[in-house]
Amino acid sequence: MIPKPDGTLRFCNDFRCLNDVSEFDEYPMPRLDHLGRARGHWQYRTHPFGPRGAPALFLRLMDILLRPHQAYAAAYSDDVVVHSETWEEHLEHLRRVLTEIR
Numbered sequence: 001m002i003p004k005p006d007g008t009l010r011f012c013n014d015f016r017c018l019n020d021v022s023e024f025d026e027y028p029m030p031r032l033d034h035l036g037r038a039r040g041h042w043q044y045r046t047h048p049f050g051p052r053g054a055p056a057l058f059l060r061l062m063d064i065l066l067r068p069h070q071a072y073a074a075a076y077s078d079d080v081v082v083h084s085e086t087w088e089e090h091l092e093h094l095r096r097v098l099t100e101i102r
Contacts, residue, residue, distance in 0.1 A: 019052045027056035030074050038083030040090065065100060073097045 001009040055077065062075030072093045073082045082097050084090035 015052075022053055025053045025056035025060075027059050029059070030076055032074070032076065032081065035081075035083045037085055039085065040083065066097065069093070069097055069100060 002012050004010050058078060059075050062080065066073050066075060066080070072084060073080060075081075080097065080101075082090070082093050084093050
């Protein structure tokens with residue numbers, strides 16, 4: 001357990017030994033230049049620490065899961081970006097993506 005700045009504790013794992021014997025998976029980060037005229041606010045909430053293959057595994061699995069929604073959704077780092085031109089369209093896109101993830 002590691003103390004956070006606010007005094008609460010963060011559970012951490014030491015994956016150094018696992019990383020030493022794991023093969024690195026070079027799966028590329030997606031480009032987000034196709035967002036076009038999308039509007040909205042997005043920000044990182046947290047970025048987990050862990051096995052070095054975890055980001056690539058997440059991106060690969062999310063790319064498969066989000067394939068039917070690739071016109072308006074993409075996995076990025078440890079998040080899913082959903083973009084739309086209108087609020088009504090955005091709500092529909094969110095509904096579709098969250099239903100797929102569920």
